[in-house]
Every structure is written in C-alpha cells, then in structure tokens.
Amino acid sequence: MSRRTKTAEWLTPILFIGAALLIWQAVSMSGLVPNYMLPSPIQMVQALVKDFPLLMKHSRATLIEAGLGLLIGVALGFSVAALMDAFPTARRGLYPILVITQTIPPVAIAPLLILWFSYGIAPKVVLVVLVSFFPMAVGLLEGFQSVDEDMIRLMKSMKASRWQIFRHVKVPAALGQFFSGLKIAVSYSVIGAVIAEWLGGFEGLGVYMTRVKKAYSYDKMFAVILLVSVISLLLMGLVRILQRKCMPWAYLNEENK
Amino acid sequence: MSTDTQSRSGSGDAEAGDILRAEHLVKSYGDRKVLGDVSIRLSPGELVSILGVSGVGKTTLFNILSGLLKPDSGSILLADGEGGMQNIAGETGRLSYMLQKDMLLPHKTIQDNVALPLLLKGMNRKDARAKALSFFDQFGLSGTQEKYPAQLSGGMRQRAALLRTYLCGNRVALLDEPFSALDTLTRTSVQEWYLKVMDEIRMSTLFITHDIDEAILLSDRIYIMKGSPASMTDELVIPTPRPRDRDYMLSEEFLSYKRQIRAIL
Numbered sequence: 077m078s079r080r081t082k083t084a085e086w087l088t089p090i091l092f093i094g095a096a097l098l099i100w101q102a103v104s105m106s107g108l109v110p111n112y113m114l115p116s117p118i119q120m121v122q123a124l125v126k127d128f129p130l131l132m133k134h135s136r137a138t139l140i141e142a143g144l145g146l147l148i149g150v151a152l153g154f155s156v157a158a159l160m161d162a163f164p165t166a167r168r169g170l171y172p173i174l175v176i177t178q179t180i181p182p183v184a185i186a187p188l189l190i191l192w193f194s195y196g197i198a199p200k201v202v203l204v205v206l207v208s209f210f211p212m213a214v215g216l217l218e219g220f221q222s223v224d225e226d227m228i229r230l231m232k233s234m235k236a237s238r239w240q241i242f243r244h245v246k247v248p249a250a251l252g253q254f255f256s257g258l259k260i261a262v263s264y265s266v267i268g269a270v271i272a273e274w275l276g277g278f279e280g281l282g283v284y285m286t287r288v289k290k291a292y293s294y295d296k297m298f299a300v301i302l303l304v305s306v307i308s309l310l311l312m313g314l315v316r317i318l319q320r321k322c323m324p325w326a327y328l329n330e331e332n333k
Numbered sequence: 334m335s336t337d338t339q340s341r342s343g344s345g346d347a348e349a350g351d352i353l354r355a356e357h358l359v360k361s362y363g364d365r366k367v368l369g370d371v372s373i374r375l376s377p378g379e380l381v382s383i384l385g386v387s388g389v390g391k392t393t394l395f396n397i398l399s400g401l402l403k404p405d406s407g408s409i410l411l412a413d414g415e416g417g418m419q420n421i422a423g424e425t426g427r428l429s430y431m432l433q434k435d436m437l438l439p440h441k442t443i444q445d446n447v448a449l450p451l452l453l454k455g456m457n458r459k460d461a462r463a464k465a466l467s468f469f470d471q472f473g474l475s476g477t478q479e480k481y482p483a484q485l486s487g488g489m490r491q492r493a494a495l496l497r498t499y500l501c502g503n504r505v506a507l508l509d510e511p512f513s514a515l516d517t518l519t520r521t522s523v524q525e526w527y528l529k530v531m532d533e534i535r536m537s538t539l540f541i542t543h544d545i546d547e548a549i550l551l552s553d554r555i556y557i558m559k560g561s562p563a564s565m566t567d568e569l570v571i572p573t574p575r576p577r578d579r580d581y582m583l584s585e586e587f588l589s590y591k592r593q594i595r596a597i598l
Contacts, residue, residue, distance in 0.1 A: 224434075224436070226432055226434060226436060227436050227438075229396070229401055229430075229432075230430060230432060230436050231453075232401055232425055233399040233400065233401055233425055233426070233428075233429075233430035234425070234426060234430075234449070234450050234453050234501055235425045235426030235453065235454075236453045240453055244438065244441075244449065244452075244453075245438065248438065248440040248441075249440075251440070323440070324481075325439055325440050325481040325483065328481060328483055328484060
C-alpha cells in the first residue's frame with residue numbers, strides 16, 4: 077500500500093464524519109427541528125464537559141459491570157467451546173441451545189434478571205455474561221475446528237496427548253477468531269450493562285440516562301450516548317492492540333511494507 | 334544393466350538386520366478391504382519407495398505404520414537396537430512421520446516448530462530449543478530460527494519440517510509425498526539435499542510417491558502397490574549407487590526401469 081492510499085484510508089471516514097456533523101449542526105441551528113429535541117453537536121459536547129465528573133463516576137460503575145461480566149463471559153465461552161470441541165455429543169446437543177438463546181433479546185430478559193437478582197451489580201453482570209458469552213463460544217469453537225485434520229494426525233503420530241494438541245495447535249489456531257469474538261463481546265458488554273442499568277440501579281451510565289431522560293435534558297442524553305460509543309470504540313481499540321501483541325505472526329506482511 | 338523384478342509374497346525371506354518389517358498387514362473399512370496382505374521390509378540406511386496410483390491405500394498403510402490406525406491383522410516389527418524385533422502395531426511415536434504439506438505451525442517460530450517433538454516428550458523449552466538449534470547448520474536453516482513459517486520459501490519450510498521429523502528421534506522416517514507440493518526446480522534441489530542429509534543422519538526412509546521418476550531417482554528399492562484390496566505386487570531393486578544426478582534420468586537404464594514400472598502399473 078502506498079503512503080497516499082494509506083492516508084486516504086483514514087482521511088476518508090474522517091471527512092465523511094466531519095461532513096455529517098456539519099450538516100447536523102446546520103440543521104439544529106436553522107430551527108427546522110426544535111432545539112430542545114435535537115441539540116447541536118456543540119451543545120452535546122458542552123453538556124458532556126459540564127457533567128464530566130459525574131459521567132466519569134457513572135462510567136466507572138458501568139465499566140466494572142461490563143468488565144466483570146466480560147471476564148466471566150469469556151471464561152465461560154472458552155470452556156464451553158473447548159468442551160464442544162472435545163466431545164462431539166456436547167457439540168451436537170449444546171449448539172442449537174446456544175443459537176436459540178441468541179434469539180432472545182437482552183432487553184427482554186433484563187427485567188427478569190432484576191426480579192431475580194435485585195437492583196445491585198449482579199443482574200447487570202449476569203446480562204453482560206449472557207451477551208458476551210455467545211460470540212466468544214461460537215468464535216472459539218470455529219477456531220478450534222478450523223485446524224487441519226492432517227496437523228492433528230501428525231501430532232498424534234508424535235505421540236502428543238489431547239491436551240498437548242489443544243495447547244500447541246488448537247488454541248493458537250483459534251486466536252484470530254478469539255479476538256474477532258472479543259471485539260464483538262466488548263461492545264456488547266457495554267451495551268448490555270447500560271440496558272440492565274436502565275431498568276433499575278443506583279449507579280452507571282444507564283441510570284444516568286434514565287435520570288436525564290426524566291428531566292428532558294436532550295443535550296445530556298446525546299452526551300451520554302456519545303460517551304457510550306466512545307467507550308466502546310476505545311475498548312475495541314484496546315482489543316486490537318492486544319491482538320497485535322499476542323499474534324505477531326499474523327502481522328508479518330504489514331511490517332515488511 | 335541389472336534389473337531384477339521379482340514377485341514377493343510375504344517377507345518370510347527377509348534378511349536379518351532389517352530395521353523395520355511389516356508382515357501381512359490387512360485392513361478393512363467396514364466391508365471394504367483396503368489392504369490385502371501387505372508386507373514391507375527396510376534395512377538400515379535404506380530409502381525404499383512405495384509406488385502406487387492415488388487411492389490405492391498408500392496413506393492407509395502409512396497411518397498403520399505410524400500407529401494412527403490399527404491393522405486388522407499382521408504385525409509391524411521394529412528393530413530394538415539390541416538385535417531383537419519389537420511389535421509396534423498400534424503404537425504412535427515409534428516412527429517419524431512427514432506429510433506432503435510441511436505442517437509447520439504458523440504461530441511458532443521455526444526453532445519452536447522444529448523443537449516441538451522434543452517439547453511433546455517433556456523436554457523443557459530451553460533445552461529443546463538448544464538441541465534444535467544445534468542442527469540448523471546441517472539442515473541449511475541457519476538464520477531462520479526467529480522467523481515464522483510464512484516468511485520462508487516452500488523449500489526451506491520443507492527442510493524445517495524434515496528437521497522436525499528427525500528430532501522425533503526415531504530411526505525410521507515415513508515420508509508421505511513430501512516433495513510433491515514443491516515446484517519442479519525447488520523439488521530437485523530439496524531431493525538432492527534430502528539424500529545427502531539422510532545419509533549423514535543415518536535415517537532409514539520409507540517413501541510414498543506416485544511419481545515414477547522420483548521413485549527411480551531416489552530409491553534403493555521400489556515396492557509397487559496395486560489392486561483392491563492392495564498388496565505389494567512387485568519389488569524393484571535399483572542398484573546404481575546414490576546420489577544419482579539428473580543425467581541419470583536420461584540414461585537407458587533409467588528408462589528401462591520406467592518402462593518396466595509402467596507396464597506393471
């Protein structure tokens with residue numbers, strides 16, 4: 077890739093986003109839409125700055141829920157994928173169940189979780205576990221199963237145990253899918269935590285959202301939406317960096333350029 | 334010109350001093366009998382090819398020899414180094430196995446790939462790496478230890494795969510069409526190199542191929558595997574000393590072997 081196309085690679089989306097923001101600003105300044113309903117991007121940023129300390133406090137709560145849920149979700153997803161990979165019966169039995177659970181929208185079970193686990197951190201974490209578990213389990217299983225049958229034959233001919241095959245061949249082969257799944261799981265986890273907070277709680281960006289909604293503070297609504305998406309983007313960026321660190325062999329071509 | 338083709342039934346006449354002797358191997362998948370009555374013998378330092386058309390059961394035979402599959406009947410005897418023979422049918426890890434694809438793990442550096450069989454045997458990482466590295470010069474791999482397989486050419490990767498096969502620590506290597514994925518020029522140089530290294534490290538080799546030229550060029554003996562169920566119908570001895578150069582492929586002797594084999598297949 078030449079330097080010029082590389083620049084175009086990141087410049088183009090920035091230009092488009094900039095144009096969209098400009099149009100938005102113009103529309104809200106023109107008075108076509110009542111200002112209280114659609115605050116301008118500048119007002120949104122102002123609201124963000126004004127409430128920043130409060131927003132940080134709520135972000136912290138949301139991030140703890142999301143992080144905890146994600147950790148458990150990833151661990152659970154890994155274990156279930158390993159189990160399904162090792163035992164075909166488990167795969168045949170569990171896979172349809174996994175798919176069916178994914179057709180249930182998280183918003184629909186969140187109230188139930190609150191009834192079961194009350195208003196504390198528990199229902200939020202459980203919801204995050206539920207939404208982050210699936211992309212991890214499915215991605216990892218696909219990764220484990222992607223290994224060349226001949227590679228396994230070769231390992232067996234070297235007298236490798238199942239555990240050694242898993243560790244030396246299957247886990248590394250699934251790393252790509254692991255990180256793809258993790259990127260999805262990370263953004264789901266923040267959204268999941270916020271949704272669970274909507275329905276009741278004491279702290280968190282979702283709680284903040286319901287409060288400013290009741291006060292009809294549209295600018296603050298927009299500010300917190302912006303914040304949620306910024307947090308998700310940052311976390312996905314973090315996953316990307318982690319992936320590069322963990323999989324140097326997958327980025328060899330880029331380094332050569 | 335000395336061409337002696339002889340039909341062998343079984344290996345009761347195998348000479349003493351064989352390093353490997355497979356006797357009367359039979360294998361069926363369900364109702365389909367794949368291997369009829371297959372017998373092979375291999376002397377130390379010998380390179381013996383098994384030549385047959387695709388699908389005749391060569392890979393099944395190798396899976397049995399490497400212990401991945403159990404034969405329905407028959408035995409696989411491996412010299413134990415003390416004059417005796419030991420039945421290893423159904424045991425993995427006794428013969429080194431190398432496949433057509435290099436099967437290097439993309440996420441491991443060359444040195445870690447090569448050291449893998451040592452790690453699997455429980456050697457610690459540091460010693461395994463050191464032992465692997467000590468062979469890099471001999472195998473023409475100097476300077477590649479920190480590289481990943483994707484950074485190496487096909488020929489170099491095959492060398493690494495061969496070193497890994499060697500480090501499995503067995504005296505007999507099973508090579509399943511190891512050079513067929515390489516382009517013609519690379520194949521020639523890797524073949525020549527293989528013969529040289531094989532003699533240096535005193536590896537005895539059983540070699541699967543469907544390439545008649547390759548078989549005649551590389552082998553001391555050639556088994557021809559044929560039929561359904563398959564058996565070794567013919568055995569051909571190529572007495573011309575190895576290594577044989579490219580010109581040998583134009584010689585009358587070479588062509589007469591080739592004609593003979595084609596007539597059988």
